[in-house]
Amino acid sequence: MGINARNDDERGTNAMDVNNMEQPVTEAQSLGVSPAPTEPEAIPTSESFGDLLGSLDEQTTTTLAVGQMLTGKVLAIGEDLTVIDIGYKTEGVIPTEELQISLKEITIGDEIPVIVKHLESPDGYVKLSYAEAQRKLVWAAIDRAFKTGAPITGRITERIKGGLKVNLGGVEAFLPASQVDLRQVRNLEAWKGREIEARVIKVNRRQQNIVLSRRALLEEEEARRRAQILSQLEEGYIVEGRVKSLADYGAFVDIGGIDGLLHITDISWKKIAHPKEVFTVGEVIQVKILKIDRETGRINLGYKQLWPNPWDTLAERLPPGSRVKGKVTRVTDYGAFVEVEEGIEGLIHASELTWEKRPKHPSKYVSPGDEVLVEVLQVDAQNRRLSLSLRQLQPDPWRLFAETHSIGARVRGRVRGITDFGAFVEVEKGIEGLVHVSDISRRRVKHPSEVLKKGQEVEAIIKELDLAARRLGLSMKELEPDPWEEFFNTHRVGDIVRGKVVRFASFGAFVDVGGVEGLCHISELSDEHVEKPEDVVQIGEELDFRILRLNPEERRIALSARAARHDREPAYTIGEDTGRIASLGEIARQREE
Template identity: 55%
Template sequence: MSIKDLNQTAARVAENGTIVASESGQGSDVNPTLPEDFGSLLNVFEEKSSSITEGEVVQGTVVSVTDQGVIIDIGYKCEGIVPREEFANPDGSLKVNVGDRVDVLIKSLENSEGYVVLSRSDAVRIQTWANIERAHAENKTIKGRVIERIKGGLRVDINGIQAFLPGSQVDVRPVRNLDSFKGKEIEAHVVKFNKKRSNIVLSRKSAIEQETTARKTETLAKLDEGYIVEGQIKNITEYGAFVDLGGIDGLLHVTDMSWGRVQNPAEVFKVGETVQVKVLKLDRNKERISLGYKQLTPDPWSVVPELFSKGQRVRGRVSNVTDYGAFVELGDNIEGLIHVTEMTWSKRIKHPSKIVSAGQEVEVVILDVDIANRRISLGLKQIEPNPWDTLTERYAVGQRVRGKVRNLTDFGAFVEIEDGIDGLVHVSDISHTKRIKHPSEALKKGQEIEAVITNIDSENRRLSLSIKDLEPSAWDKFFQDHKPGDVVRGRVVRFANFGVFVELAEGVEGLCHISELSKERVGKPESAVQLGQELNFKILKMDAAQKKIALSVRAVSSREDRDSVDVRSYTNNEEAMARLGEIAGFTGLSASSKESENK
């Protein structure tokens, strides 16, 4: 009760001897209907006033606002005053109105003007420190407003008291732009404080984690597999999206977003978007939740057996092109794959994009329908006839063809004679006379060549070609031009313990047995002839099938001998014959031959 109220009450008591309510609307501490003398009332008021002391925080009522300050009735014998600026907003307006109840600190019981000196800011400061201490002790959050960014974090104002929020404690995830928090009101835990030094350290991260844990526990208790729940897209990656279900995130995998193909999850969902999803799997121990979005709609594959069958021709639109093939959309969320090997009968495709492109309409043949694995295999090349099936109608063994060398391997060269048809020239079929170890010694990739077809195998898609068969071999020509009994000129090229090898023409060699080198007995071939020596030899025997030629020096040593020699006597002398392998060097010589050559 203020002095004003007390004076008004006293006047009424004097008038009718009864205590009534004051005009200010504030009731007295005694029942107004009970008659009591003014002395008793005054005693009660003085007892209450004497209990108010300086430094105490009390609650009062705003009774008026003057130029001097805000006048507050705190129930003392005189009213108190608070400077206007302590209630002023940044724009100059006041935060309080007449009749508001506010907490203030009593700084002095009376000033020169008869007012109790009060402070709103000091009262708030004391209460704030009490709240900070209580929040720290009970691990509760406290509210504050971010003032500015400083070194290492943010400065936060808690009702006029400055606190420090480290950058690492701003959020559960690293924050790149701390300036974005400026001016925002936050809730944080008090990590530590020192009132004497006015030092307060906060953690918003801890508060978020505490709230998240509580929400997570509550959410997990309500979830179960098969439930349809609502959540918010929190993050999007290349493999899916994380959905916040309330304190816990669930993974919506890209394969569960749509029954069709999803190349980029960001094209389907946006961060912050609210979606309904189905709980597919729930692991409470590991706190892992798998979600599905497509499961909320019917599965289009349920009607695939009715719509598509093997061998059927269908049309579709190319939806995606990859390194291994192209996906074709056959219907709503139904796709098939044209593997790169099924695009053309030709084996040379650098990339499927050389054949088809995204958005292109194509006609394809269904090669296989796998409902269990949700796969439809398609073929593009099957729209056209297989060139291998009619190969024998266009080509025959012995026919000369032209083509381009497409590839070189260790065993030969692949030659394209038409689109989709490659033939192999084996390394042994490149030359009659030269010993070729690798096709690159005679051919180059991209080179136009002529060859002869030696074999056609349409069933296994094999075509054999030969370059050397374009011309007769040196052996064939020699056997055409010569016969047993002819005398020919030859050069000694190799020694063996059983005779010498003689070059008769380029690529053609014969064997002169040691017994045919001279009329006299010869122990070693080197004692009768020299390497590189040219001599006349008489052909004793010729075997075209095995490419053997038997020679004799002794048979041409004299005219009489030449006339009298009977070549038939040598026809069964196998030792006098030269084998193809021995002459060309494609097979190993006998141990004795090698020993002779080493010598």
């Protein structure tokens, strides 16, 4: 979030300027710096000129000492040497190149701090050092700035690895790239020669290591300014702002020097994919302050709150059962969204697009941009949900089917699915019925796939039709001849039939005798005593059996392998399995029939 910070020149009025001539003097005095020697007192006129000169030489000589720091005035600036008036009998000189360490240009007449290096020199000048005096003062200022947190002024001299080198007036410091500004600075080279204010965040005098942070000052100033602006704002205020940036989750708006977040859900009452659908960067808009966190300084803004919520009165305008035209805006795997009003979108669930039992992907029925007429199913204003239906405006195929078909009617259809318990057959578009595995054939069927396959056309009889439950029961075996009825009509007790052993029970073996099953009791399998049926016969083995009993009502057939191996006829029973032995007359009459 950017700030309108004062520039470093303006901020410099409160910063520690190690090159301000008034400040170094004060600093020099605190470090024991002496002002320039004053003029010697008047000497009695009775003394000779030689005595006066000697007295002056003696007096001024005693006022200077090597290593002494004092203030001098620049008299002349040469290519190699600069002449300094230090109030001594002779002027002092410093190397002109030392003036380059100053952050400000030094001109004739300026007062600067110097340190006495040599009192006598072959050329008659006192040798001085401005650089040494300046560094001493700067280090004192750096230590004080580090302890108090006061800003210090410096000039950026060059770009180095990881950041910038800063001249503090004779002492070099390091400004890391991450501490230059509030945001990442891409072109550090452009900062060369710029005078800045910064905070000293690390000092190691022994290693001559000084680390600065300009960012720390900017953050503090931003915090003060934000606090001032925040104190003037309240939740509910409507303010003007400028769109600074757009993101997937919202827009940042500058409201008078402080940024607020306008979340994407607070931009419009209708759903939008990205804020760029509504705003452009730089656009001036009005927003409502929704929330202010004065501890963190965060501000949440709203744009849609400037207009009434269309959901509040939607149930009055579009009650359930009403019909409305809309435009398809999006199609997903689970349905289609339709805009019925500005800012109002409803969902047609995939199950409400068609009456088909197995609906296709929603894109097969509608596409974005389609104009559709829908029926309102439900309005949930609190959760902003609107349920719509397309199929309710289409004829209900189940109702039409129930009006034209009844139980016992014969229908044709195509197998759409096969399960362990049966097969689903589509008899009309959107109408599927179940043929249970027990209703597929009169013969025993273990799995529907033994008889049917997907896509096969079949005929069936309607066994059940429940419109409310949308359930249709079908039977294919009703169209087949009844093998039991046929068997009872063509066979009599005492007949010899050929059969195949299909399964065992503890009390005997079940035998397939032409599409129906009969039971050969364990006692009728052999003349010998049998413990288990599988001891004398095998699954799939074909044998001759004599019919002992017939029970058409219960569809039971009693067989005997033992009797079929003998010419004598066993005792027979007819009708119900009562265990009664039939008389010879009954047997004769049955055979005649």
